[in-house]
Amino acid sequence: MSTASTSGAARDAVDGPVDTGPSGAGSRTSTGTKTAYLLYVAGKLGGAVVSLLAVLVTSFFLFRVISRDPVKAMTHGAPTSVEQMATLRKQFGLDLPMWQQFTHYCSAALTGDLGTSYQFHAPVGELILDKLPATLLLTGVSVVIYSVLGLWLGTRTAWRNGSLGDRINTGLALTLWSVPAFWLGLLLIIVFAVGIGPIPGMFPTGGMSSGDSSGFGYVLDVAHHMVLPVITLVAVGYAQTLLVMRSSLLDEMGSDYLTTARAKGLRDAAVRRHHAVPNALLPTVTMVFINLGFVAAGSILVETVFSWPGLGGLFYQALSVPDLPLVQGLFVVFAGAMIVMNLLADLIYPLLDPRVGR
Template sequence: MTDALAPVEEALAESAARRGRGGSTLRYVAGKLGGALASLFLVVVLGFLLFRVIPGDPVLSMTRGRPVTADQQAELRARLGVDRPLLQQFLDYLGRLARGDLGTSYVYSRPVGELIAERLGPTLLLVGTSTIIAVILGLWLGIKGAWRRGSRFDRVSTGVSLTLWSMPTFWLGLLLMIATGNLFPSGGIRYPDTPPDFLSQALDTAHHMVLPCLTFVAVIYAQYLLVMRSSLLEEMNADYLTTARAKGLRDDLVRRRHAVPNALLPTVTLVFLHLGLVVSGAITVETVFSWPGLGLLTYEALQGPDLPLLQGIFIVLTGSVVAMNVIADLLYRVLDPRVRAA
């Protein structure tokens, strides 16, 4: 009788285990989403207060050089809402944000959402392309350097990456402009007289992207190289690699099939974090090369200060970072069985 009931008991136990895993996954996802929402709320509060302590009066900046009386300045402050108590400004801001309204730019007199949408494309093109190149280059050099630890290749690649990483971005961009002369354009996204067909526009944009893209890649690829190199070095003496070699696998296969997939896990969070930062743009790079993206828009908004525009950019930036961190945490749970077991 006991033997007859054994399969039934095993099936019930397996079903209970599946339900437990499903409940654990739901709790994990709910916890991450709840943490993300809490982070976004804190970001909204911090962003509102942070930009209120920036020195400068937006009304004085908007009326500089114009014959404006004190009464007219007071009327403009009342129309912009900057004369209200701070708490009232914050409540009004939360109400607009709940309706999806990021406000109206002081300087451009246009909805902040429209301005961000216009500048988002160039930033995604430049910084997204640069990030993809930096990830591929950094991971490849990190893998090669770790597998040949102490070799000339390892020393040179690590030294060069650390040197470039320590350089100020704007200074490196200026050096590249001086070094290349007139070989590549030094500003803008395309020439105004470029023919309107797709191929001409694409080639002209790619030509303008060379210097800012090279600057961005040179500064950030070292992060991926160092993380990948460190992760792979930790895996080098693992028992499963010794077993794989004992089975007769070639060194390249051991590295490609066993060591690299496990060493990639710590880089997932870093890669997704930087994918979130893609939306922020590279303020210094876009400013030096006059690239019409969110980075240059942020620099222009700081001159005001254009408070609604700064707050809108800040929310878009932090929202993308929080979203990418959540995706990284969920993907990490899929890739690493130890996280699922915990």
Template sequence: MTADSTPALVKQADADGPAPAGPSAARGPRARNTKAYLKYVAAKIAGAVVSLFAVLVTSFFLFRLIPSDPVKQMTGGRRVSAEQLESLRHQFGLDQPMWQQFTSYVKDALTGDFGTSFAYHAPVVDKIVEKLPATLLLTGTAYVLYSLLGIWLGTRTAWRNGSASDRFNTALALTLYSVPSFWLGLLLIIVFSVGVGPIPGMFPTGGMSAGDGASGFAYIMDVAHHMVLPVITLVAVGYAQTLLVMRSSLLDEMGSDYLTTARAKGLRDDTVRRKHAVPNAMLPTFTLMFVNLGHVVAGQILVETVFSWPGLGSLFYQGLSTPDLPLVQGLFFVFATAVILANTLADVLYPLLDPRVGR
């Protein structure tokens, strides 16, 4: 309650008599909190809409800075007459003024139409839907594994701060977090696909399956076999980030008075950690998990490319090589939208975990 509002409330109380007690009195603060929360949510959603429009504009102009002619790239270096090149430019709308291309792109994108791929001669939306399951399978599996592993190890290392296991896990996490994911993937291919010394090549070098027509359980095992190395690459980098954030957050909580009070009441150390310290330390990790959730759709472009995984990341890399403007524009917008929506969802849910936010 602010100082400016106190006189008005006092006058109102004098005029109307004593304030009512009971449930009706409690509804006042709850109503104010609900109104504040709804106002907070509306502001976050409005910010997300503005961000999406900014991404829409950026996705159009960004890839037109690439110094390459898409039409000439599509011809594959073959000798093509000027009339044929002009016909292709007209077919894909590249002969129109830039402002007209932009307005057409925005109008179509708002209806979910990202145009036709130059390279695949198919709607961009269809290509995205075709490749999306492979990306969700790979990055979704890695996301679940590295989130659980990072939270568990981050909690253990922080609670045993200064121990040998803490020093080892922290050093390993810092090392893996600093390693480029594509370099780690290449190293795993050299060691476990090609084989080094006594280590034989145990896993395929790339792809999603052997393509031998297997079905049923045999196909599932084949896909799982191909997933091992790319999943390990994603988990190694992702768990390191989660561990470091969780460890830092829990260390900040360990000196709090409420933990000292809980121990003074005779609670076991394990109970203090699980029921008191970890739930409060989870708030920064919760935000990080939602940020990473947004990247699940985008996948890891470099990791998918290194392992030739047929997902959206590889599709984006192939689109950049042409450049296939409708394809990379559509993928860029989808990637950014996933991140923005995940961040907005985290912002909306955060006040439910920490009432200090959004009040």
């Protein structure tokens, strides 16, 4: 028996019989691809779980470096006896050693109990659920608008690189991306809410509604209050989306497969839509999903500037006390939303590019 035959027999003994026909090869390839994808998904899920546990640990210790005493803050400087202070500390578990506070916090958080707010005397979970719809409405509408606008303009400016429209759009995007959102919000309030010179105030200075309407009138009232904060979030968000999409598409434009597609007689619009854009979407998909994570977190500064009754404003109120259970609960929700959105982006990557996860 030859050496080649012996090696082949040894491989057959170890690996078992191998179907050399087309169906066998296809089956092995398909099985290998599924196994690789499942391992990829398992790795991403494991990383997400570890990140969530890290968030729990960070949320507990991070806000305890705040120098202010929560009990003193709750009394608002009113005369309070030592006995009353000790009673409050015992009531909120602040008299326990740090390791006991930590174990109680983690065990409760893993069961969905985020504690009781110091200043509102209500469960943190209920407070978050009460404010969540307002944040989802404001930031959800903003994210959808600026994601679509940024992707569309980013594609067009990159495809016409160097044109007048490209220079104008890129310059405007760079300017808006460098502007602090809260400063832009204050500027819009001064110009379009308070009014300046010949420009009358056309929009409310803050809040979600005037509180004196119902039915369809209430919907219009809320939409009227949303105009300025939505413009603020869209102006900053679309600039980032445009610049990332433009840069990603410019990297793809010199690829050989686009030259081949044009050589086949495809129109320029078809080459852009069906070949260039799908391959340029990976970096942008990450950013879009991160922005979707901000839908839960909202924009703390923008909501505060416009007195929007959402999670961002609630976080600002909690941090000013400091209301440790509420701050920790909101931090976990904000970070958890980002982790989940990143996980979804990672799971969608193989659908956009089959090479990912293999």
